[in-house]
Amino acid sequence: MLTYFRNIGQGIMTIVSSMAIAGRHLFTPSVTLQYPKEKWLLPERSRMRLMNKIEDCIGCGQCARSCPTECILVKTEKRGKEEAPVFASDGTAKKLRTYVFDIDMALCCYCGLCTFACPTQCLIMTGEYEYSVYDKDEHIYHFAAEKPLTVAGESRQNPPEG
Amino acid sequence: MESVAQLLEKIPKYDALPETISALMPILASSVILFAMLALAVLFMVWLERKVSAHIQDRLGPMVVGGWHGWAQTIADALKLLLKEDIVPASVDRVLFKMAPFIVFLGAFAAYVVLPFGSSSFVTDLNIGILYIVAVSSLSVIGIIMAGWSSNNKYSLYGSMRAAAQIVSYEIPAAVAIMTVVLFTGSLSMVDIVRAQTGGIQNWFLFRNPFLFLAFVVYFIASLAEVNRTPFDLPEAESELVAGYHTEYSGMRFAFFFLAEYANMFLVASVATTLFLGGWTQAVPASIMPQIVPGPVVFFVKALILIFIQMWMRWSLPRLRVDQLMYINWKVLLPVSFALVLGAGWMATL
Numbered sequence: 011m012l013t014y015f016r017n018i019g020q021g022i023m024t025i026v027s028s029m030a031i032a033g034r035h036l037f038t039p040s041v042t043l044q045y046p047k048e049k050w051l052l053p054e055r056s057r058m059r060l061m062n063k064i065e066d067c068i069g070c071g072q073c074a075r076s077c078p079t080e081c082i083l084v085k086t087e088k089r090g091k092e093e094a095p096v097f098a099s100d101g102t103a104k105k106l107r108t109y110v111f112d113i114d115m116a117l118c119c120y121c122g123l124c125t126f127a128c129p130t131q132c133l134i135m136t137g138e139y140e141y142s143v144y145d146k147d148e149h150i151y152h153f154a155a156e157k158p159l160t161v162a163g164e165s166r167q168n169p170p171e172g
Numbered sequence: 173m174e175s176v177a178q179l180l181e182k183i184p185k186y187d188a189l190p191e192t193i194s195a196l197m198p199i200l201a202s203s204v205i206l207f208a209m210l211a212l213a214v215l216f217m218v219w220l221e222r223k224v225s226a227h228i229q230d231r232l233g234p235m236v237v238g239g240w241h242g243w244a245q246t247i248a249d250a251l252k253l254l255l256k257e258d259i260v261p262a263s264v265d266r267v268l269f270k271m272a273p274f275i276v277f278l279g280a281f282a283a284y285v286v287l288p289f290g291s292s293s294f295v296t297d298l299n300i301g302i303l304y305i306v307a308v309s310s311l312s313v314i315g316i317i318m319a320g321w322s323s324n325n326k327y328s329l330y331g332s333m334r335a336a337a338q339i340v341s342y343e344i345p346a347a348v349a350i351m352t353v354v355l356f357t358g359s360l361s362m363v364d365i366v367r368a369q370t371g372g373i374q375n376w377f378l379f380r381n382p383f384l385f386l387a388f389v390v391y392f393i394a395s396l397a398e399v400n401r402t403p404f405d406l407p408e409a410e411s412e413l414v415a416g417y418h419t420e421y422s423g424m425r426f427a428f429f430f431l432a433e434y435a436n437m438f439l440v441a442s443v444a445t446t447l448f449l450g451g452w453t454q455a456v457p458a459s460i461m462p463q464i465v466p467g468p469v470v471f472f473v474k475a476l477i478l479i480f481i482q483m484w485m486r487w488s489l490p491r492l493r494v495d496q497l498m499y500i501n502w503k504v505l506l507p508v509s510f511a512l513v514l515g516a517g518w519m520a521t522l
Contacts, residue, residue, distance in 0.1 A: 014503075025485070032484060035227070035228050040226070057436065
């Protein structure tokens with residue numbers, strides 16, 4: 011009989027205390043972020059979409075070789091001896107003409123290994139993360155600015171498959 | 173209903189209508205007015221429920237549709253439910269399946285006839301008003317069993333059996349708690365019960381004596397179970413039974429179950445307001461402050477406060493087990509309510 015009344019009392023106390031907790035939370039500020047209107051402040055050096063400053067790129071292809079998912083495709087040819095020499099902004103001579111520099115962001119795993127391999131630090135990861143598209147092919151970003159002089163002049167390209 | 177009939181008299185050539193039609197017109201008009209009011213109240217309550225649940229869980233809830241805090245979200249949802257395809261699964265009992273949502277809604281809606289929203293705004297004042305509510309609101313159990321049985325689905329059947337067991341059992345302490353109030357008024361009419369509480373907050377049955385206060389608590393708990401709200405939402409326990417008796421329903425028929433659920437919520441809050449919180453009467457007596465706020469507004473505010481407490485409990489407490497549910501009803505609420513009737517009867521004869 012005593013435990014019966016004790017159980018009832020305990021039940022009432024449980025209800026009151028749990029409702030007090032819920033009532034406190036009713037007035038605590040919400041943690042929801044209204045996403046398209048408000049945006050989360052990204053941490054410094056967040057790894058998002060890749061970007062290549064093609065004017066600094068020497069076409070060495072180390073990024074393509076370091077990529078674990080093979081999402082970078084680089085195709086270059088040698089510049090002719092008679093052409094005027096071109097330099098990157100850190101003074102490295104651009105001996106190769108990069109005529110294809112494609113990054114497939116649909117394949118990218120955001121490891122950032124390519125950016126460490128880049129000798130001129132022209133390949134960087136930006137903080138841009140809103141680049142959803144309707145077609146998967148639109149995720150291939152083309153960075154090359156120059157055209158090849160010879161069609162067969164593919165001296166360097168991605169390592170062969172396998 | 174009298175005021176509605178008087179309004180209808182003003183329609184040109186209303187007298188020229190045949191006798192049979194003009195006799196039905198006030199009934200039709202009152203039910204349309206009640207249904208419109210109920211639909212609006214339900215839309216608001218669904219929005220409030222989502223907001224209360226969101227803020228208790230430190231979320232925001234609907235924020236986009238309509239601009240200010242997503243006020244139009246429920247309107248958009250209602251339109252969506254109206255336009256959805258009406259799916260009747262192949263192996264259901266078609267007649268029962270199609271009829272069930274309307275019977276469930278009917279049980280909730282028919283009870284609104286006797287609710288006194290203001291001193292003159294009620295459809296009719298039956299002399300057995302509260303008995304009528306207790307009787308009619310248990311009609312929805314038939315609809316729930318029909319829905320569960322005709323769905324031809326084990327989860328639906330389990331849900332409806334649980335609902336029937338729960339609603340039938342919890343009606344007893346609720347009715348006995350109502351009896352304590354009837355002991356004081358000596359009348360079953362809803363209007364008479366409110367009139368007995370006029371003259372300020374100290375005359376409300378909630379604060380008149382401790383037995384009636386406890387009777388309010390018992391009625392509130394039992395009414396939560398009657399409308400299948402969470403601590404007592406076993407019939408539609410989504411983690412065990414998918415959605416209970418309305419698992420197989422979609423579109424408009426599901427909307428009617430939803431409407432009935434919220435109509436029932438509003439009904440039990442209104443009954444508690446009428447019986448214990450003085451109905452349309454104001455907290456400050458008329459001798460101190462002139463009664464400028466209309467009675468229906470006071471009634472709605474009181475009912476909404478009770479509904480808010482229902483929602484608050486829903487988002488604070490976990491669901492009971494089946495044996496705990498029956499324990500609370502038969503071993504706690506029923507003896508307590510009988511003791512309260514004895515105590516209230518003793519107080520009433522003093």
